[in-house]
Amino acid sequence: MRNIFFNLMFLFVMVGCAQPTLNKVQQVVEAQSELLVDCGLIHNKYVVLYELAVNDSNHIYLISDSEFPVESHLESPSKIVPYKDKYLCFIELDEQEMSVADIKEMTGYSGNPMIEIDYTPKWCVVISKFGEKRALVELSSYEDWSSWFDIVELWPYLSGYVEDYPVQMGVLSHDIQLERYPGLSLNADSIKRELFDWNGVRIKSVYGQMYLRNNTTSTVCLSSSTKEHYAVVNGRDSLYLSLCDSLPIVLKPLERKTVEYRSLSGQSGSFFFEHLASEKNPWEYFYNLFCRSTYCLMNVNGEELKTKVMFHDIGNYGFEVTCEKFGKETLFRILNHGIYDKEDRIEKNTKLWWTEWNNRSEADRQKISDAVDEKLSEKRQKINPDKE
Numbered sequence: 001m002r003n004i005f006f007n008l009m010f011l012f013v014m015v016g017c018a019q020p021t022l023n024k025v026q027q028v029v030e031a032q033s034e035l036l037v038d039c040g041l042i043h044n045k046y047v048v049l050y051e052l053a054v055n056d057s058n059h060i061y062l063i064s065d066s067e068f069p070v071e072s073h074l075e076s077p078s079k080i081v082p083y084k085d086k087y088l089c090f091i092e093l094d095e096q097e098m099s100v101a102d103i104k105e106m107t108g109y110s111g112n113p114m115i116e117i118d119y120t121p122k123w124c125v126v127i128s129k130f131g132e133k134r135a136l137v138e139l140s141s142y143e144d145w146s147s148w149f150d151i152v153e154l155w156p157y158l159s160g161y162v163e164d165y166p167v168q169m170g171v172l173s174h175d176i177q178l179e180r181y182p183g184l185s186l187n188a189d190s191i192k193r194e195l196f197d198w199n200g201v202r203i204k205s206v207y208g209q210m211y212l213r214n215n216t217t218s219t220v221c222l223s224s225s226t227k228e229h230y231a232v233v234n235g236r237d238s239l240y241l242s243l244c245d246s247l248p249i250v251l252k253p254l255e256r257k258t259v260e261y262r263s264l265s266g267q268s269g270s271f272f273f274e275h276l277a278s279e280k281n282p283w284e285y286f287y288n289l290f291c292r293s294t295y296c297l298m299n300v301n302g303e304e305l306k307t308k309v310m311f312h313d314i315g316n317y318g319f320e321v322t323c324e325k326f327g328k329e330t331l332f333r334i335l336n337h338g339i340y341d342k343e344d345r346i347e348k349n350t351k352l353w354w355t356e357w358n359n360r361s362e363a364d365r366q367k368i369s370d371a372v373d374e375k376l377s378e379k380r381q382k383i384n385p386d387k388e
Contacts, residue, residue: 020079024131025059026090030081032125032133033063033088042086044118050091053313058134058157060314063123068113069103074349075342080106094338097345100352111368112357117376126157147172148314149211159291159311166216166300170310173208174290175320204324206263214251223248224298227264230309233293237272240264283334287318
C-alpha cells in the first residue's frame with residue numbers, strides 16, 4: 001500500500017511538471033484542438049498549432065494533422081501538451097523553441113521530419129486577444145489559393161479590413177531598399193538606428209506587392225490621374241505608393257491579381273521619415289502605420305472611393321532590407337519587438353535535423369525510409385483503391 005501511495009505521488013508530480021503554462025489564448029486553441037481530436041478529425045499522433053499572426057485584435061493559428069512534432073519547414077514547438085494518445089505542439093511567434101532532444105524525450109518521436117510526408121494543414125482558428133474563439137476555417141473548402149488573402153473567411157480578422165467594398169485590396173509585403181550598401185563596418189542594429197537619420201544610410205524606396213480582388217460579379221476598372229495610388233498616413237504626413245503596372249487595371253468578375261508597388265521617388269528626406277525618427281520605436285511604429293493607416297487613392301469605375309487597405313498580418317512581422325546593388329537579396333530583417341526570426345530558426349533546425357539523420361546507422365535510416373514508403377503506399381491505395 002505504501003509503495004502504491006508513493007508511486008501515485010511520483011506520477012502526480014511528473015505529470016504536474018510536464019504540463020506547460022498556457023495563456024488564455026493558448027487555452028482556447030488547446031480546447032479547440034482537443035475537440036477536433038475527440039471528433040475523430042485528427043488521424044496522426046501530433047497536432048501542430050502554428051501561430052500565424054497577431055494583430056491588435058486577434059491571434060490566428062494554423063492547425064495541422066502531422067506525423068512529426070514540428071512544423072513542415074522545421075520550426076519547433078515552444079510547448080507540448082499531451083492529450084489522450086496525441087501531442088498538441090504549440091509553435092509561437094514570440095516564444096523560445098524547445099530543443100530537439102527535449103522534443104524527442106517528451107513525445108518519444110523517433111523519426112526524422114526531413115523525410116516524413118504526412119503534414120496536413122486543416123484549419124485556421126481565430127482567437128481574440130481576450131481569449132474568445134471567433135472563427136474556425138476549414139481549409140479543404142479552398143482548393144485554389146496562393147496567399148492567405150484568398151481565404152475570404154479570414155478577412156474580418158485581418159488588420160485594415162473594410163466590409164462591402166467592390167475591390168478588396170491588401171498589402172502583401174513591404175520591404176525597404178537602401179540608397180547604398182551600408183558597408184561591413186556597421187552592424188544591423190546600427191543601420192536600423194541610422195536609416196531615419198539625415199546623415200545616416202538613407203532609404204531609397206519602400207516596395208512590395210499589393211493584392212487586388214474584385215468582389216463583384218461585374219467588371220471593375222481601377223484608374224488614377226496621378227501617380228499617388230496609395231498613401232501610408234501618419235497624421236499630416238503621408239508616404240505615397242505607386243503601382244508599377246500601367247493604369248487602368250481592369251478586373252474581371254471575382255478576379256484576383258497581385259501587383260507590384262513602389263514609393264514615389266524623392267520622399268526619403270521627407271517629413272514623413274523625419275517624424276518617424278522621433279518615435280520611441282520608429283520601425284514598429286512604421287509597421288503599425290502599414291497595418292492601420294494605408295489608404296487607396298485610386299478611382300473605382302470612375303468614382304473616387306478612398307478606403308483603408310487590408311494588411312497581410314500572416315508572414316509580415318517586420319521589414320526586409322535590401323540594396324539596389326544586390327537586387328532583392330535580403331541584407332537583414334528588422335522584426336517587431338519580441339518576434340523570433342523564422343528564417344534563422346528554419347536554417348538552424350534544418351542543420352540540426354540533417355545532422356541527426358546523418359548520425360543514424362544505415363539500418364536505422366533504411367527502417368525509417370521503409371516506414372515512410374509504406375505510409376505513402378497506403379495513402380495511394382486509399383485514393384485509388386482499384387489500383388494495385
